[in-house]
Amino acid sequence: MTKTTWKxxxxxxxxxxxxxxxxxxxxxxxxxxxxxxxxxxEPAMTYVSIRPSRYSHELIExxxxxxxxxxTQDLLHAADFCxxxxxxxxxKFAETGLTPMPCKFVKAxxxxxxxxxxxxxxxxxxxxxxxxxxxxEILAVNVDDSLLDEAxxxxxxxxxxxxFCHGGYYGLSGQIGTFGFxxxxxxxxxxxxxxxxxxxxxxxxxxxxxxxxxEEEVKPFKKRxxxxxxxxxxxxxxxxPRKFNHADRRREDRRFDDDEKPFKKPFAKKTFxxxxxxxxxxxxxxxxxxxxxxxxxKKPAHKPFKPKA
Ligand SMILES: Cc1cc2nc3c(=O)[nH]c(=O)nc-3n(C[C@H](O)[C@H](O)[C@H](O)COP(=O)(O)O)c2cc1C
Numbered sequence: 001m002t003k004t005t006w007k008x009x010x011x012x013x014x015x016x017x018x019x020x021x022x023x024x025x026x027x028x029x030x031x032x033x034x035x036x037x038x039x040x041x042e043p044a045m046t047y048v049s050i051r052p053s054r055y056s057h058e059l060i061e062x063x064x065x066x067x068x069x070x071x072t073q074d075l076l077h078a079a080d081f082c083x084x085x086x087x088x089x090x091x092k093f094a095e096t097g098l099t100p101m102p103c104k105f106v107k108a109x110x111x112x113x114x115x116x117x118x119x120x121x122x123x124x125x126x127x128x129x130x131x132x133x134x135x136x137e138i139l140a141v142n143v144d145d146s147l148l149d150e151a152x153x154x155x156x157x158x159x160x161x162x163x164f165c166h167g168g169y170y171g172l173s174g175q176i177g178t179f180g181f182x183x184x185x186x187x188x189x190x191x192x193x194x195x196x197x198x199x200x201x202x203x204x205x206x207x208x209x210x211x212x213x214x215e216e217e218v219k220p221f222k223k224r225x226x227x228x229x230x231x232x233x234x235x236x237x238x239x240x241p242r243k244f245n246h247a248d249r250r251r252e253d254r255r256f257d258d259d260e261k262p263f264k265k266p267f268a269k270k271t272f273x274x275x276x277x278x279x280x281x282x283x284x285x286x287x288x289x290x291x292x293x294x295x296x297x298k299k300p301a302h303k304p305f306k307p308k309a
Contacts, residue, residue: 010035014163014170019069019079020048021100021108021117022059023087028100028109030092031056032083034164035131036068044138046120049131055087060134064122065106069114073160073171080169105139115144115159157203174200 015034023029035049046068050057060066071079078096085092093100100109103119110117120136127133147155163170181192 011166013165015165017071017079017083017162017164017169018048019071019075019082019098019111019114020056020060021067021069021111022056022063022065023109024063024107025100025102025109028093029056029059029087030069030082030098030111031087032071032079039135045123045135046118046138047133047135049128049133051131057132059087060122061125063107065108066120066122066134066136067103067106067108067110068118068120069111070116070159071162072115073162075111075113076162076169079162103140103142110142115147116156117142174203 016036017032017034018036019030020033020036021028021030031050031054033048033050036047039045039047048060048066048068050060056066075098078098081096082092082098085095092098099112101112101117103110103117106119106121108119110119118138119140119142121139122134122136124135125132126135143154144159147158149155157172157175161172163172175196178192178196181189184192
């Protein structure tokens with residue numbers, strides 16, 4: 001791999017694109033931030049870097065509190081809007097339909113539609129240059145009940161979290177590993193991969209089921225009436241089988257096979273592997289019924305020509 005070296009920049013991705021709420025329930029504000037993350041585990045600590053020109057900078061500096069709300073694909077449109085409009089001149093809650101909801105430990109509201117809202121208390125503001133870094137202690141984490149299983153375990157992968165990467169928003173394609181899988185013992189590693197694959201299969205199936213539910217209901221194929229019913233409906237009578245009659249046969253032979261002499265070559269000429277003739281629906285033509293030739297007893301219409309001796 002060859003690489004090109006660029007000047008210093010903030011090329012560290014992916015990052016979350018969170019919605020940071022501040023102010024009060026009566027006068028709330030929300031802005032989108034990607035310069036955020038975890039800075040300590042115990043106590044749990046986070047940060048948000050905010051340009052001094054932002055309205056949120058003013059509110060958070062005043063109140064010393066904010067809430068980090070995780071963004072899902074359903075909330076992405078609102079999140080982008082909150083990242084381009086200022087609360088100084090727009091009521092972003094009213095414009096986006098986001099709902100402010102009271103928190104337990106801070107006056108700033110959380111967003112009701114966000115699956116995870118983290119209540120934060122500012123501990124330090126560090127002026128870094130373009131941005132001021134608001135370091136904060138996490139006081140509480142509010143999670144959507146519908147993401148908790150019976151044992152109280154959080155299924156965060158179900159809510160469709162969004163990542164921000166080099167100017168674009170991305171959905172997460174699904175789990176591809178678990179913490180420590182690279183050093184896990186061979187057997188358990190295999191087991192873990194198997195579990196991940198099974199989980200992804202379930203997710204796919206659930207997704208497909210959801211999509212098919214959304215599809216329009218397909219009308220069942222209407223069975224057509226059989227042809228004979230149609231015929232009856234339209235007043236056709238069922239055909240009666242005709243009686244065989246030599247005169248008919250003669251006429252038909254003429255009709256179908258004009259240049260053949262009647263009786264010498266019956267219309268059913270095909271023979272198949274077993275030597276049988278194919279007569280279709282009709283009875284096979286028989287030259288004789290009782291050993292005689294048909295019309296053998298009939299007198300010829302004209303006297304046969306006998307040359308005079
Ligand atoms: C995806 C995204 C990430 C952003 N990240 C930050 C950030 O980390 N810090 C910041 O000061 N502004 C960031 N912004 C810009 C602010 O959200 C934007 O200026 C917003 O209008 C400020 O709103 P406010 O004036 O109501 O506080 C980001 C915008 C977007 C769309």
